[in-house]
Amino acid sequence: MTTVTAGSSTLIDRRNLAFLLYEWLEADRLTERSRYAGHSREMFDDVLELAERIAKDRFAPHNRAADEQEPHLRDGRVEMVDGVADALAAFFEAGLAAASMDDAVGGMALPYVVSMASFAFLQAANSATAGYAMLTIAAANLLIANGLPEQIDRFALPMMNGRFFGTMCLSETQAGSSLGDIATRAIGQGDGTYRLFGSKMWISGGEHELAENIIHLVLAKIPGGPVGAKGISLFVVPRVLVEDDGSLGERNDVVVVGLNHKMGSRGTVNTVLAFGDGEFTPGGQAGAVGYLVGQPHCGLSYMFHMMNEARVEVGLGAASLGSAGYLKALRYARERPQGRRRADMDPSDRQVPIIEHPDVRRMLLAQKSYVEGAFGLLLYCAKLVDDQLTLDGEAERADAHLLLELLTPIAKSWPSQWCLEANSLAIQVHGGYGYAREYEVEQHYRDNRLNPIHEGTHGIQALDLLGRKVTMHEGRALRLLADAIDATAGRARRRGGELAEHGRALAESLARLQDVTARLCQRQIECAEEALANASIYLEAAGHIVVAWIWLEQLLIAEQRDGAFYEGKRAAGRFFYRHELPRTAPQLDLLERLDRTTLDTEPAWL
């Protein structure tokens, strides 16, 4: 057991991570599965240790500088602060990018749950710099899953060691959430290659000098294909063409035409890219050279494979920033003297640390309950990734996959909402200092505000959950989740005492959620617009109930153990059950009565 305590780090609480990974999820037992047989808990801990060290030594030091001096264009090149390139080089050199990938492609075949836990340190230390790594890994994974062997060799393998970086090019100015409306065209050249023409918006990492090359994964339409989302294909478009021997060739016609300047997450350069604008003419010809990935017109499904992974990573980023804020607020609350306890208001006495004030403890407990609830959910999802790959039976693997699909919109949106709230509370604990840029929590808050937006807004996640996930396979995913929650609630009830109380509250909330879901699914058949009008509220209620379940899982373990750490778990779990879960009651009421307030409001009235 690691002996690092919460107080010693302001990134991620290693003690909590060990609790979640080993005491709860039994990640060490994954080594019993053949894929992970070569590993051990010691190796897992070494990876976490390594990630923490790189996070502290390489990622954290330039976090503020990259915010204050954001990337800028000079002569068509993107300049940024020193430190970004070094940090990412250290990350790739350590092999962390390929941690969970197959041996066959040079990976370590670590469980995804361990690889994801390790990545949290980097996101907590510097989410903007970690963004480049995340995009590169996701792009490499997509190619490995869907690309031709030669595409994997030429593009994906150099991404895994950081020689090349990757991007996802989906949005265009007129097509953000509505990808079916993209206008970028890909013209077949008869030789298997395509030429792309169009422009892409909001492309993170779209141009920089951090790597030898940038591999863009680009959604575009092949003329003559189906209209809308069914006519989208996926292409690899390298910034610089790659020769057969892997060396760099001619410059491809993809150029940065502008940068977006964000409220936070500034260190991740965000670009507008032009494809085939004519600045370069590779092979003496117009257009950006692109290579089709997989089948024509199937691009969106490949991208969604990557996007699902990215969505869980977004949730992890949100939770990591929540953690960094919480641990800083906690340290500040222990050290900052201000005021006196209500029971002893003698002004001649010394001031007490603000953690002595109940309202400050409320703000800390809320943060702890959000952050540790979110980490629990995310690591649970990460383990489902491992399960869908390595469980013995095919049916079990399919179920793990279904449950992961159902939980993905929640794993993306819940941490984005509540760990942002945690960052707001971290500011509030700091008072005026929290609002000052001399402290770090205000940056966490700004950085985190991105997470409810990118990779699908809350509204999009809500439609995904209620409009697709709960109804797919005739509701099997939701039944799997309900069975898991019911089992946990049942165990808690049998324990008696406070746990039984929590178990009853959870079972009751779940039953209401199931009733409401049935009603909404029925209504979807009759009038989808009405059924989905309050999808965002459904997402929030479902999220709180799922996290209450995750907390009860943690409490079932903590109950049997002594010491301050477990007392803290009990306190935060109690807080979630008393202060948070009850929020869902009025939400479920509103959903139950198919509230039409928003639907019946005419745009002209606003």
Next chain:
Amino acid sequence: MTTVTAGSSTLIDRRNLAFLLYEWLEADRLTERSRYAGHSREMFDDVLELAERIAKDRFAPHNRAADEQEPHLRDGRVEMVDGVADALAAFFEAGLAAASMDDAVGGMALPYVVSMASFAFLQAANSATAGYAMLTIAAANLLIANGLPEQIDRFALPMMNGRFFGTMCLSETQAGSSLGDIATRAIGQGDGTYRLFGSKMWISGGEHELAENIIHLVLAKIPGGPVGAKGISLFVVPRVLVEDDGSLGERNDVVVVGLNHKMGSRGTVNTVLAFGDGEFTPGGQAGAVGYLVGQPHCGLSYMFHMMNEARVEVGLGAASLGSAGYLKALRYARERPQGRRRADMDPSDRQVPIIEHPDVRRMLLAQKSYVEGAFGLLLYCAKLVDDQLTLDGEAERADAHLLLELLTPIAKSWPSQWCLEANSLAIQVHGGYGYAREYEVEQHYRDNRLNPIHEGTHGIQALDLLGRKVTMHEGRALRLLADAIDATAGRARRRGGELAEHGRALAESLARLQDVTARLCQRQIECAEEALANASIYLEAAGHIVVAWIWLEQLLIAEQRDGAFYEGKRAAGRFFYRHELPRTAPQLDLLERLDRTTLDTEPAWL
């Protein structure tokens, strides 16, 4: 009736303001009172028109620039963008600073409710620049209320026309919320003057070149006085000494020693000031020259007079930023095409404006319900300021004062919480664009995040409400409020239909709040710490119930009128009753059971 519609401005909706001022609060009838007899509705409208014009033409244009190029120190002087000085000069020249002050001191004796409504335009256009005006007016008002005639002549009158600016110097690094712990000393010189020594933190407008002089109102302790808050005195400390004839004399020993750099509200320079540090020696002697205001050791009560005014103004600033964000989100939602309606998903059809999506309308309705609820509350409070001054009977004036005292912590904190949330929703409506600094809503969000912190954090407001205001005068203030709410609920019930439903919901929530309050007040006698442990939650619940009341007042008027504006009122009010008021139920449950979760959590467990 003004014909300006919501779409035509992105600062404050004039149509809504006219509704609140005239249709609801009947501000035009204030001219029946002798103090306001010289005025008319036309004059009120002219003032609003003037404020709007200055806001648009002078305040708005440099809002972004002052954020991007924040004030900085050069050779001990504060430099800032052009535009700030011009804007403030236009404001003071127009006489808006003195709008509600007595004729006797050169004011216009306008109703405060009108003067406050006019100030909202400036806060919506540029809250940072408006901050200088707000501080100056508040300082002048304090001196007029509590200063000697010569102090008024010498310091306050030049503030009313903008020749001098003002500040409030309360906090020190070791004393923010706990003012009893300030260490700045004031040494009597035997000639009626004092010399001050110490340093002050978080001083907005503490140093600049915007005016000929800066008049600091400084809390300090006279050695030998009582310990704690009871030993605090208030001093006028001008940056430059003022001669008997009003001309400027010697430089006083108050100097800026550093600037704080904030997440938002950057245009308001925020300083660390040193008093009596020896950089200047006015009269050849050490110390900053200060003049006692009122009686020794009574400084905090004078300052609280000013602070109460400032707290309502903070609420107004929050609501104004909420309004600016809402109107921009509304405009964007009408103009931005994206996706298709659920009922018509044919991808070959044109995309619809996003306002057609129910979830976007939900985010707009929420903003509207927060912003217009907050404005209603704030203008109601502003009218109470007029009432406490001009109602006929002494008892009526006293009651208006009491009700205002009770509502002040809510008027400060509720808009700070919910109009910040409105700004977050404005970002969300904009999607990725909302997160980009090329759009304005991200700045509103950053600027607004200050409001839950300064002039007393949420936690401080909560203790003020539950620990002081609801118990003062044996609960008379709360009884006054309850009677007013009950009367409104009764009227609504008699109207029948949807209004009756709202009336019943409001009466029920109020009854629960009263029960909970009685229980908590009883418990305060036995164990104050337990009774106050959840004061913040009490503040939130009370705030939502009060705003539900304000909404019902608006709905009672809107019900009888036709047209899109009134439909919009009904939709937003309905939203508040269906989506918002129900949030209070679990909060009241928690308060009722005297939840001890935070109290029983040991600091060491976190």
